[in-house]
Amino acid sequence: MRVVVDLNRCQAYAQCCYAAPSSFALHGPEVLIYDPAPPPERRREIERAVQACPVRAIRFEAEPDAPGQPGEARHG
Amino acid sequence: MAEALRAVVVGASLAGLRGAEALRREGHRGPITLVGDEPHRPYDRPPLSKRVLSGEARPEAIDLPGQAGLDLTWRLGAAAVGLDLPARAVALATGERLPFDRLLIATGTRARPWPNPAEAALSGVFTLRNRDDAAALRAALAAKPARVLIIGAGFIGCEAAAACRSIGLSVTLVDPTPTPLASVLGTRIGRVVAEMLRREGVDYRPETRVEALEGDAAGRVRAARLAGGGRLDAPVVVVALGALRNTEWLAGSGVAADAGGVACDGLCRVLDRAGRPVDGVAAAGDVARFPHPLFPDGPVAFEHWGHAVEQAQHAARTLVGPPEDHGAYAAMPAFWSSQFDLNIKSVGLTNGADAVAVTQGSLAERRFVAVYGRAGRTVAAVSFDSARWLPAYAARIAAGDAFPPILGATDQGRVAPMDPGFPQRPARG
Numbered sequence: 001m002r003v004v005v006d007l008n009r010c011q012a013y014a015q016c017c018y019a020a021p022s023s024f025a026l027h028g029p030e031v032l033i034y035d036p037a038p039p040p041e042r043r044r045e046i047e048r049a050v051q052a053c054p055v056r057a058i059r060f061e062a063e064p065d066a067p068g069q070p071g072e073a074r075h076g
Numbered sequence: 077m078a079e080a081l082r083a084v085v086v087g088a089s090l091a092g093l094r095g096a097e098a099l100r101r102e103g104h105r106g107p108i109t110l111v112g113d114e115p116h117r118p119y120d121r122p123p124l125s126k127r128v129l130s131g132e133a134r135p136e137a138i139d140l141p142g143q144a145g146l147d148l149t150w151r152l153g154a155a156a157v158g159l160d161l162p163a164r165a166v167a168l169a170t171g172e173r174l175p176f177d178r179l180l181i182a183t184g185t186r187a188r189p190w191p192n193p194a195e196a197a198l199s200g201v202f203t204l205r206n207r208d209d210a211a212a213l214r215a216a217l218a219a220k221p222a223r224v225l226i227i228g229a230g231f232i233g234c235e236a237a238a239a240c241r242s243i244g245l246s247v248t249l250v251d252p253t254p255t256p257l258a259s260v261l262g263t264r265i266g267r268v269v270a271e272m273l274r275r276e277g278v279d280y281r282p283e284t285r286v287e288a289l290e291g292d293a294a295g296r297v298r299a300a301r302l303a304g305g306g307r308l309d310a311p312v313v314v315v316a317l318g319a320l321r322n323t324e325w326l327a328g329s330g331v332a333a334d335a336g337g338v339a340c341d342g343l344c345r346v347l348d349r350a351g352r353p354v355d356g357v358a359a360a361g362d363v364a365r366f367p368h369p370l371f372p373d374g375p376v377a378f379e380h381w382g383h384a385v386e387q388a389q390h391a392a393r394t395l396v397g398p399p400e401d402h403g404a405y406a407a408m409p410a411f412w413s414s415q416f417d418l419n420i421k422s423v424g425l426t427n428g429a430d431a432v433a434v435t436q437g438s439l440a441e442r443r444f445v446a447v448y449g450r451a452g453r454t455v456a457a458v459s460f461d462s463a464r465w466l467p468a469y470a471a472r473i474a475a476g477d478a479f480p481p482i483l484g485a486t487d488q489g490r491v492a493p494m495d496p497g498f499p500q501r502p503a504r505g
Contacts, residue, residue, distance in 0.1 A: 028419065029419070033132075037134075059142065063144060
């Protein structure tokens with residue numbers, strides 16, 4: 001999975017840290033540390049974290065489309 | 077008819093991806109080709125100077141979400157080298173030409189290299205802008221060098237210093253200005269950062285200039301020679317001197333672009349050399365220079381994460397809809413930086429500020445809000461571990477409130493404006 005947090009929006013309410021403790025943590029009073037590529041089995045807790053965020057700062061994508069799909073050309 | 081329109085987005089980073097996403101959201105149904113000079117899918121840059129360097133995040137595991145379902149055609153590892161406006165096509169380094177009806181320019185910036193090319197090419201000398209830069213520097217740090225020399229105490233330099241200390245490396249940080257972050261925060265607030273760096277074990281040396289880098293016979297960097305005669309052993313050197321805007325590929329195209337960026341109007345429409353908007357061509361993110369209604373000194377360009385997202389969305393709306401329908405781009409500038417356990421956030425723009433006042437907390441506790449004033453108006457607010465105050469200040473800045481704007485709050489002590497201490501000639505980095 002892919003996760004990104006808008007750290008301009010983040011206010012360190014730490015709800016994600018309770019909802020998905022293996023993926024989010026605070027360092028100091030408000031530095032949010034997170035796993036940008038959590039494994040698929042954490043999907044439920046990542047979804048809980050997204051829902052729990054009071055400022056809606058977390059975005060995630062469960063299934064990235066694979067490279068090499070039709071219509072895709074790498075290296076020109 | 078709309079189905080047939082072709083969009084090309086040049087730049088496959090945050091602004092390019094969010095622009096492509098917004099083109100779809102705004103109703104662009106034709107093909108979208110996303111061009112990137114790096115071989116990688118769009119990834120998030122902020123971790124590169126932090127957890128990627130410390131080894132806590134893998135450089136290949138920071139791809140941005142929001143890529144699935146957009147039906148994009150990718151041209152990765154293929155730099156754009158020219159824009160042919162009469163033919164409405166982008167030329168790639170591969171020789172391919174991509175015709176477009178709608179073009180979003182989001183080519184961003186690159187690291188400003190060490191000025192001496194031979195010294196910059198020494199093995200062990202790094203810049204830090206791209207995923208590959210960070211992966212290479214991470215590999216060098218994992219080998220536990222005896223010392224890391226970081227040249228430039230801007231945000232990248234300070235964050236890299238913090239990452240190196242977090243894995244136990246000896247770090248020397250040099251910069252010509254009197255404090256870290258002096259050109260953005262001023263030296264009064266910069267002193268707080270200097271104290272933190274030293275407390276965390278960084279050998280921070282202000283007002284210090286590196287004159288030359290010295291290599292050995294094998295082409296490896298060994299030392300840095302300092303202006304005034306000193307010398308530092310340095311098996312790893314990180315050059316953190318700021319960024320250069322990627323506009324060279326537009327030379328001769330008729331678009332108004334130079335080292336200051338690609339000139340746009342408030343709707344993100346790219347301007348030609350006569351200052352007229354070019355039909356169907358917009359720009360966004362670090363590379364775009366545009367008039368911001370809050371800042372009267374002239375066009376500005378912001379190298380901020382949130383700006384890349386918001387301006388790309390604005391530009392996409394301009395490209396798809398009647399551009400006049402949604403007004404000028406006026407998002408409040410905002411950024412963050414984390415160093416050690418400290419969270420620094422900012423709203424507004426400190427440029428030209430003539431006063432700063434601590435309005436919440438205290439410098440001594442390293443937990444505060446500092447508000448910047450210019451000619452009696454509030455222009456910026458910076459928080460150290462006090463981010464929840466910033467939205468209130470952002471609203472005051474947007475409203476053009478007097479400085480200082482919030483007085484008499486229950487948690488406030490005496491608010492005393494000070495000289496922010498911006499260097500006379502702001503140093504890069």
